[in-house]
Amino acid sequence: MDEYKRIKGTQDIYGSEIDYWNQVEKTAKSILEKYAFKELRTPIIEPTELFNRGIGNETDIVKKEMYTFEDKGGRSITLRPEGTAPAVRAYIENSMINSGLPIKLFYFGPMFRYEKPQSGRLRQFHQFGAEIFGSDYPLADAEIIIMLNNILSSVGLRNYRLKINSVGCPKCRAEYRKALKEYFGKYLGEMCEDCQSRYEKNPMRLLDCKVQKDKEYAREAPSILDYLCEECRDHFANVKKYLDLSHVIYEVDSRIVRGLDYYTKTAFEFEHLDLGAQAVIAGGGRYDGLVEEIGGPSTPSVGFGMGVERVILAMKAEKVQFLCENDVDVYIVHSGKGTEEQALELTSKLRSDGIKAYISVVKRNMSGQFKHANKIGARLSIVIGEDELTNNFYTVKNMVTGDQSQVEKEWVTDIIKEKLEGI
RNA sequence: GUGGUUAUAGUUCAGCGGUAGAACGCCUGACUGUGGAUCAGGAUGUCGUGGGUUCAAAUCCCACUAGCCACCCCA
Structure with missing residues (x-):
């Protein structure tokens, strides 16, 4: 409980x-x-x-x-x-x-x-x-x-x-209150309890009553606009x-x-x-x-x-639609010995370049990382695995279309920004 | 403050006297470097709280609490 x-x-x-x-x-x-x-x-x-x-x-x-x-x-x-x-x-x-x-x-x-x-x-x-x-x-x-x-x-x-x-x-309202009380005074006996007490306390509220019968009395009541x-x-x-x-x-x-x-x-x-x-x-x-x-x-x-x-x-x-920014632009997927350090560095770099980059702060295998990337709505992912590590490149994947491409490390930010434009 | 109505899994709800169910969601696997679709498994509840009736209560009765809706009033 x-x-x-x-x-x-x-x-x-x-x-x-x-x-x-x-x-x-x-x-x-x-x-x-x-x-x-x-x-x-x-x-x-x-x-x-x-x-x-x-x-x-x-x-x-x-x-x-x-x-x-x-x-x-x-x-x-x-x-x-x-x-x-x-x-x-x-x-x-x-x-x-x-x-x-x-x-x-x-x-x-x-x-x-x-x-x-x-x-x-x-x-x-x-x-x-x-x-x-x-x-x-x-x-x-x-x-x-x-x-x-x-x-x-x-x-x-x-x-x-x-x-x-x-x-x-305050000047014209005093006049108006007087006129209101004069008008409603005639019907007061037939009006609801609330209205009876409003009569003394705040006669202007009499106009506002939701009771059907009282509404009708109110319709004929003098208008403040005539007393301004x-x-x-x-x-x-x-x-x-x-x-x-x-x-x-x-x-x-x-x-x-x-x-x-x-x-x-x-x-x-x-x-x-x-x-x-x-x-x-x-x-x-x-x-x-x-x-x-x-x-x-x-x-x-x-x-x-x-x-x-x-x-x-x-x-x-009204079912108003509005644009609501993605929480994550790029999910950094890493797997294999020594990739974690690279992934962390890349994440920091992308973030300082103004990209919303996400690195899993929970231990997950590659499949799990992709699943999670999909779940949180990441538009792109970058893979850093053993291949990428030894051959010195990144794999960039479009999470909407599934397309993947190899990218030279020094151009990541530019390419990521370019790809994000297109999604 | 008054009235109506509801309360069961994370969510939406079914069950209406005989020891808790579905869908969706979540987790795992099919897929030892790839998510979304599909399929197969799994976890989760002292059935809002307290009392009463009964051999037996999620189920019937009472009280309380909370949600929703309306009155009053206001944003």
Whole structure:
């Protein structure tokens, strides 16, 4: 029996699975850098208070999903449930403002949320995220969305859609809440229990209810978009204009309400069409009040978070193909007295010439070495046996066609490189 | 946190009261300097854990744990 098992909601990532991860990480990173975002690495643990303040005490994340514990010094520590609050903390703590605004940062790493696992939902999951600190300009919102769209499509995804909304600023939202409560007040008695409690806590969530009957009430509910102040309305119009100009297709959905309290104005979600219940592969928005909330100077900002596991699920659902480099170019097969030393030297030489060379680190006869070479997908093999040793040449074999040829020692690297080109 | 469902070899699964099976994978050989195809052998499980019923439990009952899926919520 296995004595030790993975913690619930965590995964070991290995084998062919890791190819998907490398593909996503590689393309995301290269695009992020193309847009001049610079990587930020923050600790996985943070003071609990950062999230209480940043995400909001009333959110589900803070109320029931945080991995919080006390360290030996009696401090309350939390495993980060998301990346924005830590990024903001780092921005303030390191006075990044002094290197000139805006600051464009991206991050990648594990996040932790104590939830019941299901498809597309884990207790330890991974996010790519990016933030632009110090711009209230709609072009910043647009850049974030365009870039994210760019990442998703570059990773090979097609079957997804973008939904955007404006959740307004504290000024217009207050008006809107009042209107919502007035509207739903009439039907409250007939609505589900959850909605009854949402009514007081977070009336905007009423729009989001999945209960069929409630959905119908929600359809007729007043829209935030009719309550936006002039500034918010202009901002939203401009964001949409830039998306149109960039040929990014979107759908305005006034029911999008994000689960983190810090969002203002722009809020958006990328939803994949072939996924189960957890279909949001990325989301984000503007958070003009957050930096100040956490103790920094007023700094309007926008960002996104993208769930790597969900993106990979989507890639599989769409059967996305991608090139994945061979682990081994050349397998050095050796057999007979004195060949081992030669084989080792040759392997080292090829490796320093930039070729992925493999020498068996397990004792195997010639047949066994070929079998293994085949199994690990080596494209070529080089044989060093007694013949080769006495007559001073190498035998190079194409593992796909089975062709073999004799090669003068001094030309191996060139010939190997040439042959690899042709496969 | 709530609900549904599942748990047998490395993997996918069959067996559903009488002392563990298949396929694939893995290892060995046919092939003493050659892999992939074929053929022949072989290894591997306290049948998720703990309890109960029974002469007898992988099989029936209960609890727990874990996986999957959905709700809630989110990436």
